[in-house]
Amino acid sequence: MKSLSVFVLLLIGSLLVEAKPLRLGIAGFTHDHVHQILSRPDKGDVEIVGVAEPNRDLAMRYLKRYKLSEKLWYPSLEAMIAATQPEAVCAFNSIYEHKQVVEICAPKGIHVMVEKPLAVNREHAEAMVKLAQKHKIQLLTNFETTWYASHQEAYRMIKEQNALGEIRKVVVHDGHKGPREIGCSEDFLSWLTDPVMNGGGAIIDFGCYGANLMTWLMQGERPLSVTAITQQIKPAVYPKVDDEATIILTYPHAQAVIQASWNWPFDRKDIEIYGQKGYVVCDKTLQMRVRQGDGAQRDAPEKLQTLTPLSAPYNDPFSYFGAVIKGEITPKKDLSSLEINQVVVEILDAAVQSAKTGKSIILK
Missing domain, CATH: 3.30.360.10 (Dihydrodipicolinate Reductase; domain 2)
Known part of the structure; x- marks a missing residue:
């Protein structure tokens, strides 16, 4: 009977671990697609732990609009990562800056999803791929048409x-x-x-x-x-x-x-x-x-x-990103x-x- 109770407790504990929301950081607020994550209904699968945006006025305007805490704001991606330790980062800055986001996140083992396209040119893309492969992170690209x-x-x-x-x-x-x-x-x-x-x-x-x-x-x-x-x-x-x-x-x-x-x-x-x-x-x-x-x-x-x-997690970029990170989806050639x-x-x-x-x- 005791062994059964222990098993039940372990099972409940494992389910709670699996149910923990993805700790997500946001890099940049200059891409209007950032509204997708800021306005996303609270499904409990993603927690925004910090936002990195050099333009403080822009960041505060958006945080206020979506009734999010001003304490989420950091002036740089490095500062946000050091303070909040996100599991993953979504990039909502210029395409040119995608490479920098990966350069900062990949060595720390932080997974990255960028808005379309992956990179501004072939040279940037090749550097990003090498970093993702070297540090074994997921590097995804979000397109509206995927869903x-x-x-x-x-x-x-x-x-x-x-x-x-x-x-x-x-x-x-x-x-x-x-x-x-x-x-x-x-x-x-x-x-x-x-x-x-x-x-x-x-x-x-x-x-x-x-x-x-x-x-x-x-x-x-x-x-x-x-x-x-x-x-x-x-x-x-x-x-x-x-x-x-x-x-x-x-x-x-x-x-x-x-x-x-x-x-x-x-x-x-x-x-x-x-x-x-x-x-x-x-x-x-x-x-x-x-x-x-x-x-x-x-x-x-x-x-x-x-x-x-489409059913979850294939109907939403952030649910999908979380499922990939958890190993529930292998994104090869999708x-x-x-x-x-x-x-x-x-x-x-x-x-x-x-x-x-x-x-x-x-x-x-």
């Missing part, structure tokens, strides 16, 4: 059911009126529209979504070539960076066309996937357009497929993984080069 149920269902149809046959062409549309036009904060715009701090304009801000999805669909395969065209349709608004971009990727038996824009009249994030035996069209809604056939039936009907919402996102940065880096030179970039 669309339609993308996961399309992947299942293609990879598990072979419902479309081999992929032949993928067309991705990602855009809106422009970051200034939709009301992004001045703190965000200050680096989002800077060619050094962001690496480019629409080509990076929205081109990264298509590069991420295509690399995932191709299971990490690098394209043979990258060709990109950019324009400054609104130079008075965005004088330093492009606001319109098209990227073309070629593979041995497939192509991808990635359309990225700060000029569209409506927000848009969707993808068309064409295979040998059909196509699917996905967006953020819980519906997906599907058309299948062997090619002999020209009038095969298009069907609207209703989807089930949309957030380091393997996929290193290739994404390589594609974007080549796209910027292509747009500048007017030539296709061959990836060796």
Whole structure:
């Protein structure tokens, strides 16, 4: 009887340990996506233990808005880590600063998740990958489109059911009126529209979504070539960076066309996937357009497929991050993984080069 009581106590203790929330620090408040974590309903799985933001006024404004303690604020990432000992850090600063976050966190064994894309260029990405591998930390990249149920269902149809046959062409549309036009904060715009701090304009801000999805669909395969065209349709608004971009990727038996824009009249994030035996069209809604056939039936009907919402922890970046850290999920070659996102940065880096030179970039 005594041994049974001890077993029960041990079981309860282990469950309590597992249920402890992830101790999370925030690096930077200048990325408007920081509202995702600050406004997140309290699920009990994440505890914000500190925020590092050099601009004290900005930090205090956000902490007050979300009714969080001012004591969470620290002027630097080093100071925040020393005082709070977080298990993980989410970066909500400029893309250029992602490398510095990893340089500080990785040697201390602190896991990192950054907002899309992983890095500002190939050189930064390679350095970050080496640090993550050397110090055995998780280094993830968060994209809004990762959490669309339609993308996961399309992947299942293609990879598990072979419902479309081999992929032949993928067309991705990602855009809106422009970051200034939709009301992004001045703190965000200050680096989002800077060619050094962001690496480019629409080509990076929205081109990264298509590069991420295509690399995932191709299971990490690098394209043979990258060709990109950019324009400054609104130079008075965005004088330093492009606001319109098209990227073309070629593979041995497939192509991808990635359309990225700060000029569209409506927000848009969707993808068309064409295979040998059909196509699917996905967006953020819980519906997906599907058309299948062997090619002999020209009038095969298009069907609207209703989807089930993704379940936790696959429906939320922070729940997912915690599950990866706890070893409940192995992120290899998924949309957030380091393997996929290193290739994404390589594609974007080549796209910027292509747009500048007017030539296709061959990836060796």
